Amino acid sequence: MKILVTGGAGYIGSHTLVELLEAGHEVVVLDNLCNGAREALARVEQITGQPVSFVEGDVRDRVQLDALFDWHDIEAVIHFAGLKAVGESVAKPLAYYDNNVAGSLNLCQAMAAAGVFRLVFSSSATVYGPEAPVPYTETLPRGRATNPYGTSKAMVEQLLEDLCRADERWSVSLLRYFNPIGAHPSGLIGEDPQGVPNNLMPFIAQVAVGRRSHLAVFGDDYPTPDGSCVRDYLHVVDLAAGHVRALEAMSSPGVATYNLGTGQGYSVLEMVAAFTAVTGQAVPYQIAPRRDGDLAAFWADAAKAERELGWRALHGLEAMMADTWRWQYHNPKGYRLRVTDAV
Numbered sequence: 001m002k003i004l005v006t007g008g009a010g011y012i013g014s015h016t017l018v019e020l021l022e023a024g025h026e027v028v029v030l031d032n033l034c035n036g037a038r039e040a041l042a043r044v045e046q047i048t049g050q051p052v053s054f055v056e057g058d059v060r061d062r063v064q065l066d067a068l069f070d071w072h073d074i075e076a077v078i079h080f081a082g083l084k085a086v087g088e089s090v091a092k093p094l095a096y097y098d099n100n101v102a103g104s105l106n107l108c109q110a111m112a113a114a115g116v117f118r119l120v121f122s123s124s125a126t127v128y129g130p131e132a133p134v135p136y137t138e139t140l141p142r143g144r145a146t147n148p149y150g151t152s153k154a155m156v157e158q159l160l161e162d163l164c165r166a167d168e169r170w171s172v173s174l175l176r177y178f179n180p181i182g183a184h185p186s187g188l189i190g191e192d193p194q195g196v197p198n199n200l201m202p203f204i205a206q207v208a209v210g211r212r213s214h215l216a217v218f219g220d221d222y223p224t225p226d227g228s229c230v231r232d233y234l235h236v237v238d239l240a241a242g243h244v245r246a247l248e249a250m251s252s253p254g255v256a257t258y259n260l261g262t263g264q265g266y267s268v269l270e271m272v273a274a275f276t277a278v279t280g281q282a283v284p285y286q287i288a289p290r291r292d293g294d295l296a297a298f299w300a301d302a303a304k305a306e307r308e309l310g311w312r313a314l315h316g317l318e319a320m321m322a323d324t325w326r327w328q329y330h331n332p333k334g335y336r337l338r339v340t341d342a343v
């Protein structure tokens with residue numbers, strides 16, 4: 001299948017390209033590089049030995065999308081492109097609704113005009129909202145998101161459900177990611193956050209590599225076994241494989257929603273201890289106040305993806321930690337400079 005991957009130069013997108021190419025698909029990437037790297041695509045080519053067609057552009061640019069669909073015989077789209085920083089979304093809601101909602105709407109319009117009706121969308125566990133009981137199952141209603149990023153994901157889910165109800169040519173998979181971490185085992189691609197990382201694992205890795213003095217653990221007074229928050233961390237390679245399964249399983253019209261998680265929660269303090277145990281690297285930390293908007297604990301009920309897609313997470317915490325460290329160690333400044341390139 002020839003697949004358009006929007007946001008393919010980003011973290012999850014680049015790992016998904018590897019899985020798609022290794023499964024025998026052809027890929028075309030559309031990315032405006034606002035948070036992605038051209039170098040990531042070169043490294044995907046290095047890992048797979050296969051070419052990646054790249055179009056530098058924006059999903060909000062209809063003229064460019066039409067030209068892309070004209071030029072390439074696209075059969076399906078995986079839509080990663082979007083903004084994802086929760087705090088920034090509170091400060092800049094218009095930027096988030098524009099990119100995430102208007103961008104998705106524009107993409108769907110261009111797809112319909114081109115006669116392409118298969119779409120896999122990057123959603124998030126955040127759409128369950130703060131009141132949902134754990135573990136989260138797909139049968140729960142969407143909750144009230146606590147920030148514009150979460151609301152933008154819920155809005156696009158709703159838009160796609162309405163679209164599928166109105167037009168039965170559409171086949172859509174909504175993939176609700178839990179907490180993706182880790183990197184490709186080659187150490188060639190991984191997460192490369194700009195500025196101070198918002199997320200836990202990139203922060204831990206940057207402390208270990210000496211870029212930051214210590215980790216702030218946001219809260220140790222939650223109602224969890226050790227007082228720190230609990231999340232369902234899954235290996236990005238497993239998450240990437242979930243996209244290939246979702247795409248290949250798409251046969252009937254309508255929307256199918258899947259949690260992609262492991263079903264197992266770990267606390268922040270357990271994650272720090274596991275990183276040190278696996279890599280031998282110390283991670284100094286200090287207990288800090290709770291972060292606004294954080295939930296105490298959530299994890300996935302991942303049974304539906306296993307039942308219907310034959311997918312389940314195969315990598316455990318040890319691989320997540322070892323692969324995070326391999327990537328960070330060999331690429332201390334992300335895609336900007338590799339240790340082995342320095343003279």
Ligand code: NAD
Nearest residue numbers: 007009010011012032033034035036058059081082122124
């Ligand atoms: P990322 O920032 O690494 O990748 C997103 C890519 O999209 C980047 O390469 C960026 O340059 C590109 N992009 C952004 N806006 C664009 C636009 N308007 N047009 C074209 N390209 C654009 O993020 P990621 O972690 O790989 O996340 C991918 C998707 O998964 C996002 O939609 C994100 O919201 C969603 N998601 C991520 C997580 C997570 O923990 N990383 C969790 C849940 C959902």
Ligand code: UD1
Nearest residue numbers: 086124126198199200203216217218229231268291293294
């Ligand atoms: C966050 C977003 C979520 C988004 C996801 C992926 C919030 C409230 N939620 O999820 O909407 O889908 O990222 O992008 O921002 N932690 C620390 N110290 C740090 C960083 C994190 O203690 O420096 C803790 C957090 O309090 C949390 C856990 O580590 O308990 C995981 O944090 P993070 O990686 O940011 O993911 P989420 O908050 O689960």
